[in-house]
Amino acid sequence: MTGGEVRGKAIARAVILGLGLGVCALAALAVAGVTSLWAIGTVLAYDLALLATAAHLLLPAPEHDPADDVPPVDELTGLPNRAAMMTRVERTLPVADSEQEPAGLVVIDLDGLADVNETLGPRIGDLLLQSVASRLLGAVRDGDMVARIGGDEFAVLLPQVGSAPACLETARRLLDAVQGPADLDGFQVRINAAVGGAVYPVHAATPTELFQRAEAAMRYAKQSRTHAALYEVGLEGDLAPRRRATGVPARAKRPALPSR
Numbered sequence: 001m002t003g004g005e006v007r008g009k010a011i012a013r014a015v016i017l018g019l020g021l022g023v024c025a026l027a028a029l030a031v032a033g034v035t036s037l038w039a040i041g042t043v044l045a046y047d048l049a050l051l052a053t054a055a056h057l058l059l060p061a062p063e064h065d066p067a068d069d070v071p072p073v074d075e076l077t078g079l080p081n082r083a084a085m086m087t088r089v090e091r092t093l094p095v096a097d098s099e100q101e102p103a104g105l106v107v108i109d110l111d112g113l114a115d116v117n118e119t120l121g122p123r124i125g126d127l128l129l130q131s132v133a134s135r136l137l138g139a140v141r142d143g144d145m146v147a148r149i150g151g152d153e154f155a156v157l158l159p160q161v162g163s164a165p166a167c168l169e170t171a172r173r174l175l176d177a178v179q180g181p182a183d184l185d186g187f188q189v190r191i192n193a194a195v196g197g198a199v200y201p202v203h204a205a206t207p208t209e210l211f212q213r214a215e216a217a218m219r220y221a222k223q224s225r226t227h228a229a230l231y232e233v234g235l236e237g238d239l240a241p242r243r244r245a246t247g248v249p250a251r252a253k254r255p256a257l258p259s260r
Contacts, residue, residue: 072084072087077130077133079133080147085155089210096200097201101160102160102202103161103200104157104200106158106167106174106197107215108153108155108174108195108218110153124184124185127185128182128184128189136154136174138177156174167199167230174195175227178193194218194221194228196216198216198217198230217231
């Protein structure tokens with residue numbers, strides 16, 4: 001039963017209860033021989049008040065969605081957070097179906113943020129994240145969406161990506177925009193990252209799958225040192241099974257030593 005049906009039945013019960021009590025009260029006045037308009041009006045007023053109270057008590061309380069408690073914006077960067085990005089992806093995929101236009105998701109993971117926090121302090125790490133957010137916003141098109149989806153992870157939704165090769169090309173362009181030297185309050189730090197992409201409906205059929213497969217491509221790019229990768233079948237884990245035995249172990253690049 002839908003919420004509208006439940007609400008309708010509750011209101012109907014309240015109306016029937018109110019009308020029934022009202023009829024009983026008026027009948028009692030008639031039996032007692034009371035014909036005063038004031039008395040009849042008083043009974044009707046109490047009956048209406050009872051009707052409103054019954055409707056309030058019978059109507060189901062609105063369900064609380066825990067997602068409503070999550071702020072839609074990352075306070076540090078001002079970007080949408082993961083929950084907001086997922087909501088946007090959920091709204092974008094049906095449009096992609098109707099317009100027959102593939103949609104892409106790119107996930108960017110920063111290298112060495114923990115080292116920056118450790119050697120230069122959390123404030124410089126925050127400046128690094130803000131710098132990456134600014135670089136991404138400057139590199140996307142109108143209609144694309146940039147979000148911070150984790151401590152050192154960002155995502156870019158491409159509602160009209162065109163094709164899988166175009167998604168990979170965009171991922172590489174975004175990587176180029178993010179990487180490079182940064183002056184963070186006088187400290188010179190080089191930003192390094194890895195990026196992975198996936199395309200709907202080529203690589204995924206649902207919003208959750210699109211996220212998972214873009215992240216799998218990013219992990220592969222990070223661990224195989226290709227730096228940019230597009231999802232392929234078999235990348236659901238950290239690396240494709242055929243690569244695990246011979247793959248190069250992942251080693252995060254350390255940021256440049258601070259200098260003033």
